[in-house]
Amino acid sequence: MRAATDDGRRAMIAKRWGRGLLISAFSALLVIYVAGPVAWLVSSSLQSEADITAVPPNWLPPKVTFGNFEAIFSNTTREVTYETRRQGDPATGRFLPSGAENLLPALWNSFTVGLWVAILNVVVSITAAYAIAVIHFKGRQAALYTILATRVIPDIALIVPLFLVMRNLDLVNTRFALVVTYLAVTVPFTIFILISYFEQIPRDLYRAARADGCSHVQALRHVYLPLSLPALVASVMFAFLTSWNEFIFALILTQNIASQTLPIVISGFVMDFTTSFSFVNAAGVIAIVPPVVLAMMFERYIVSGLTAGAVKG
Amino acid sequence: MARIRLDGVTKHYGSVTALQQLNLDIRDREFMVFLGPSGCGKTTTLNIIAGLEEISEGNIWFDDRRVTFTPPHKREIAMVFQSYALYPQKSVFDNIAFGLRLRGEDSASVDAKVKSAAERLEISHLLDRKPHQLSGGQRQRVALGRALVRQPSVFLMDEPLSNLDAALRVSMRSLIKKLHLAMGTTFVYVTHDQAEALTLADRITVMRDGLIQQLDTPDAIYNRPANRFVASFLGNPQMNFIEGKIAETSAGPRFVRGDFQLAVDPEVAAGQGGRDVVLGLRAEDAILAGDGGLAGAVTLVSPLGSEQHVDMDIAGVELTVRASKDQSLAIGDRLSLAVEPARLHLFDATSEQRLAASS
Numbered sequence: 001m002r003a004a005t006d007d008g009r010r011a012m013i014a015k016r017w018g019r020g021l022l023i024s025a026f027s028a029l030l031v032i033y034v035a036g037p038v039a040w041l042v043s044s045s046l047q048s049e050a051d052i053t054a055v056p057p058n059w060l061p062p063k064v065t066f067g068n069f070e071a072i073f074s075n076t077t078r079e080v081t082y083e084t085r086r087q088g089d090p091a092t093g094r095f096l097p098s099g100a101e102n103l104l105p106a107l108w109n110s111f112t113v114g115l116w117v118a119i120l121n122v123v124v125s126i127t128a129a130y131a132i133a134v135i136h137f138k139g140r141q142a143a144l145y146t147i148l149a150t151r152v153i154p155d156i157a158l159i160v161p162l163f164l165v166m167r168n169l170d171l172v173n174t175r176f177a178l179v180v181t182y183l184a185v186t187v188p189f190t191i192f193i194l195i196s197y198f199e200q201i202p203r204d205l206y207r208a209a210r211a212d213g214c215s216h217v218q219a220l221r222h223v224y225l226p227l228s229l230p231a232l233v234a235s236v237m238f239a240f241l242t243s244w245n246e247f248i249f250a251l252i253l254t255q256n257i258a259s260q261t262l263p264i265v266i267s268g269f270v271m272d273f274t275t276s277f278s279f280v281n282a283a284g285v286i287a288i289v290p291p292v293v294l295a296m297m298f299e300r301y302i303v304s305g306l307t308a309g310a311v312k313g
Numbered sequence: 314m315a316r317i318r319l320d321g322v323t324k325h326y327g328s329v330t331a332l333q334q335l336n337l338d339i340r341d342r343e344f345m346v347f348l349g350p351s352g353c354g355k356t357t358t359l360n361i362i363a364g365l366e367e368i369s370e371g372n373i374w375f376d377d378r379r380v381t382f383t384p385p386h387k388r389e390i391a392m393v394f395q396s397y398a399l400y401p402q403k404s405v406f407d408n409i410a411f412g413l414r415l416r417g418e419d420s421a422s423v424d425a426k427v428k429s430a431a432e433r434l435e436i437s438h439l440l441d442r443k444p445h446q447l448s449g450g451q452r453q454r455v456a457l458g459r460a461l462v463r464q465p466s467v468f469l470m471d472e473p474l475s476n477l478d479a480a481l482r483v484s485m486r487s488l489i490k491k492l493h494l495a496m497g498t499t500f501v502y503v504t505h506d507q508a509e510a511l512t513l514a515d516r517i518t519v520m521r522d523g524l525i526q527q528l529d530t531p532d533a534i535y536n537r538p539a540n541r542f543v544a545s546f547l548g549n550p551q552m553n554f555i556e557g558k559i560a561e562t563s564a565g566p567r568f569v570r571g572d573f574q575l576a577v578d579p580e581v582a583a584g585q586g587g588r589d590v591v592l593g594l595r596a597e598d599a600i601l602a603g604d605g606g607l608a609g610a611v612t613l614v615s616p617l618g619s620e621q622h623v624d625m626d627i628a629g630v631e632l633t634v635r636a637s638k639d640q641s642l643a644i645g646d647r648l649s650l651a652v653e654p655a656r657l658h659l660f661d662a663t664s665e666q667r668l669a670a671s672s
Contacts, residue, residue: 204398207365210385211392211469212412212459218386222411226402 038288045069045281052277068282072103099268102257103283106265111290113175113261114243117182121239122232125187129194130220134206144195147188155185155248163252173259181249186239193238197231198224233301241291262287315375315389315466315499316341317362322371324357324523331357332523335371340515344493344500348510348546349520355503356471358520362501363469364388375466386415388467391460395472397452399444405431405455406440412463430462434488450481454488461492468493470502474509486512507547511535519543541665544593544658550622553594553632556662561586568592568657572628575607578654580670590668593658596622599634600651608649614642625650 040059044052045068047061131137132144162181163172171177201224209219225232247263254260266283269275319337323330332354339345347355360366362373364385372381380388391412399408406427413423431437434454444452453473460468473489474482490513493500504510510517511531519526519534519542527539538544544552557570559582566582568575568590575592601623609627621636627650634650636642659668 202396202398204394204396205400207360207363208392208394208398208400208459210365211363211390212463213386213415215384215386218415223400 041281041284045285049278068278102265105257106260106262110244110262113178114240116179117243118236118240121186121190122235125190125194129191129198133195133198147191151188159252166253173254173256175259177253182243186242190235197228201227230301233298244291318374320372323369325369342497344515346510346514346517347503348517353520354523355520359469359471359503363390389465390467390469391463391465392469393456393460393473395475397456401444405442408455409458409462426462430458434458449477468498468500472504539667541660548595550596550633555592555630559585559588559590573630576654577657581659581668589662591660591662596633596635598656601636601648602651606649608647611644611646
């Protein structure tokens, strides 16, 4: 009898261990899949060109160098002359692709565009979502479907018409054009997220606020916004990241240094004849820093923000 | 203080009609209770008075002011909800102060009013807490405080006690009644609980399917229900209903269903011989005596402490009657039923309306 109990217990422990191992193994795989490219990006940005291109590859820098970052932050427009010819050779590790001086302005452009998109996106979406979720006006469903329908059309199909519209408005090569375009992408999604969040807030709170003397704007400000903080933070992050990472619209709508964003400028470093991987990777690291900092700042809100709308409270 | 008038108010939700041609006159300082089952339109009516729902037809008046299109925040109302509806991110103090601050009152006056309301409701020690740190009863007190601190002209309550346990409900009920007496404000109260309606109301509006069934004092509604629905909705245990006919006899009109026969009020039933009716008999209106007369057997005894409910089978009719707690009763006992004719209710079998005295 006791032997049987012992066997049973042993089997249970083995099963528990087995399950733990399986979960750990899959978690490790997932981490490698997600974090691997980022780790390689960071590692190679700290290596010289020769170390990056070595076979077999150096997973960790044999000799850490900040030369690539130095090149980015200290570069100025310069012509390659006989004296500075070594800067034309990627193998030296001091190679500066043409347009390298655009990197920091592009960083600034990306940041300002992202910021405007994040702010305007939330401002526009909050009022629209409140109206659709809370005020039972006629045509409410139709409004919602119309907003969502705009996202059914693939971006690629919109590029040429958008370009023509922007050109006619004389907005090509402006950051404003990017802000407006990105808002068209982010606003429908944000409205959708916020509607489902607002609808979870008990209706009685709305009724209480109105009875207490709130106008719609005051009910939104005093009741809905404080209770929707996670969804609002998630929306801000979503809009900023969408704007930060966007490539195809920026490629078409901006063609000068004053308006180009980071993805466009970095992609320009991959050239036909010479490509400095070390420089591109260092630029890549700089490109991921702002979103990572933002994500870390708002981490605790994002988690609850992303599950928002999944469960009907 | 306000008199509220609903004038031909109709409310449609798509193809569904929630309220139909509702005419209602709530007197100044009155405690009006809307009573009815779920879906009868009582909460919709309350929301319409509050301005939280727009109406499809008709008009609403507060005194001489037409408020049909006035938004809720301009109607000088206060509202208390079944779910308490406290702002979860605000402290008790801020919850109560919210309405005053919206009105732009200065902080000294806000402070004084909140503290006085809190004292009245015995929640002064809770002012710093958040709603999630409170019990249900405490939360409802905060909700009451939030409403009364604004000194509204109309107090609206949507089943405020439904989420509380039985004992708390009774004490909160008397608190609300006292508040009404002290404040001298019009109260409109929605409930499906007949005990709340009967104890609190000056007048009760019984509703069903968006229509008013009866609007009268609690006494009239209980003792002279306008139709079978009202009669069935009030009273515990529910009124007994027996279908039968009126027969004219030499001794006066009688209700007849086979061997089950009872003398009925001649003022009501005279000249109605042969009419199909439903007899209504409240459990407490029947007196149980020894065997003889209209007799039957006890089929179930349900002791309730203060009294007993006795199920009987009399001439094939199932009845529930009330007996005193001291009466010793057992299943199978044979007892007879004595009823005063004036205590019986007669409803038309088809229209289900009460047959009233012809005088």
